Amino acid sequence: MQRKQQRPLKVRELLNDIKPYQAGKRVSELKDELELEELIKLSSNESPLPPTKLAQKAMRLAVSQLNRYPDGGSRMLVSKLSERLKVPAENIIIGNGSNELIRLLAQVLAEPDDELVMAWPSFVVYPLVAKMMQAKAVEIPLADDRHDLKMMAAAVTDKTKVVFVCNPNNPTGTIVSRAETMKFIKQVPSDVVIAFDEAYFEFVDSDDYISGLELFSDYPNIVVFRTFSKIYGMAGARIGYAVAPKELVGAIQKVREPFNINMLAQVGAYYSLDCDTEISRRAADNLKEKTFIEGELKRLNIKFAPSQANFIYADMGKDALVAAKEMQKLGVIVRAFPDSNYVRVTIGTSRENRRLVKILERYLEDNNSAPTRF
Numbered sequence: 444m445q446r447k448q449q450r451p452l453k454v455r456e457l458l459n460d461i462k463p464y465q466a467g468k469r470v471s472e473l474k475d476e477l478e479l480e481e482l483i484k485l486s487s488n489e490s491p492l493p494p495t496k497l498a499q500k501a502m503r504l505a506v507s508q509l510n511r512y513p514d515g516g517s518r519m520l521v522s523k524l525s526e527r528l529k530v531p532a533e534n535i536i537i538g539n540g541s542n543e544l545i546r547l548l549a550q551v552l553a554e555p556d557d558e559l560v561m562a563w564p565s566f567v568v569y570p571l572v573a574k575m576m577q578a579k580a581v582e583i584p585l586a587d588d589r590h591d592l593k594m595m596a597a598a599v600t601d602k603t604k605v606v607f608v609c610n611p612n613n614p615t616g617t618i619v620s621r622a623e624t625m626k627f628i629k630q631v632p633s634d635v636v637i638a639f640d641e642a643y644f645e646f647v648d649s650d651d652y653i654s655g656l657e658l659f660s661d662y663p664n665i666v667v668f669r670t671f672s673k674i675y676g677m678a679g680a681r682i683g684y685a686v687a688p689k690e691l692v693g694a695i696q697k698v699r700e701p702f703n704i705n706m707l708a709q710v711g712a713y714y715s716l717d718c719d720t721e722i723s724r725r726a727a728d729n730l731k732e733k734t735f736i737e738g739e740l741k742r743l744n745i746k747f748a749p750s751q752a753n754f755i756y757a758d759m760g761k762d763a764l765v766a767a768k769e770m771q772k773l774g775v776i777v778r779a780f781p782d783s784n785y786v787r788v789t790i791g792t793s794r795e796n797r798r799l800v801k802i803l804e805r806y807l808e809d810n811n812s813a814p815t816r817f
């Protein structure tokens with residue numbers, strides 16, 4: 444049989460601009476490679492603790508039902524969240540991680556050449572979803588490691604579809620104040636979505652914090668993203684949710700996969716919500732450990748941003764990629780921010796944090812200096 448003329452496969456041109464997510468090496472693999480006795484992973488803002496005991500038990504029981512598809516509407520979880528958050532069920536949607544919901548929001552709102560406004564540096568997924576939609580990521584530099592809401596409001600144009608407010612911000616851990624937020628909300632037109640990403644809100648202890656949920660019933664353009672990946676210790680299960688105007692929930696329902704939330708994640712999240720005492724204890728422990736690390740960073744003269752989350756953004760006094768590699772050789776994996784001197788370190792267990800301090804001391808000795816001023 445005669446073969447057809449060979450023509451190369453072509454993927455969409457916009458993908459040439461997008462780098463695939465680079466999964467890091469497995470910790471055990473890296474540990475062997477570096478011939479370390481211990482290597483701690485403080486690079487992904489995960490919880491150092493597993494899912495709560497109740498969530499684990501419920502998920503174990505659910506394993507025997509995995510021959511069935513999960514509830515495609517995650518209805519039990521939606522109904523529980525609706526009661527807890529005092530928001531109608533029609534305003535709640537569950538995602539395969541909040542990451543998926545951020546993408547789906549962009550997918551249902553952004554046309555090519557539209558604009559998505561965001562602070563920078565902030566969560567890396569926002570510019571990525573803009574690119575995927577052939578929209579423009581308008582990145583407004585942080586001021587003193589915090590969102591510059593004034594500049595972000597000023598950046599809104601007729602083409603803007605979404606303004607992301609990452610609160611607390613990943614990677615700096617900083618929050619926006621109540622007064623700033625109220626002013627900002629009034630400046631942004633009501634047909635532009637203000638998306639509050641609250642992946643870390645459970646860790647916040649500042650009185651000046653305002654959740655988008657407090658504003659939700661008064662403004663028609665508020666979206667709030669939350670996740671079970673952080674304080675609930677369920678990052679590996681992939682589940683988060685959004686509270687959003689019902690037109691947006693309806694639009695996202697049209698484009699999401701029918702069974703995007705697996706059964707174990709649904710069950711685990713549902714029962715995690717019954718563990719408030721345990722979750723409050725986790726937040727208190729995080730605060731205690733964060734205070735310890737911040738004290739040590741001050742002692743070591745390492746500059747850092749004031750974090751309200753479960754991670755700290757610290758200036759290592761030299762190129763972050765080089766610094767992170769050196770720290771890795773000493774036994775800790777941190778996240779480096781290219782073209783800066785900053786690394787992000789997740790707060791771990793008490794033992795891991797004490798080990799981190801020892802590693803920082805060694806790092807400073809090896810570098811012969813205290814890295815930066817305070």
Ligand SMILES: Cc1ncc(COP(=O)(O)O)c(C=O)c1O
Nearest residue numbers: 540541542566613642670672683
């Ligand atoms: C600010 C922020 N939003 C959203 C996410 C996504 O979380 P997930 O998809 O695990 O719910 C992360 C994860 O690191 C994050 O830092």
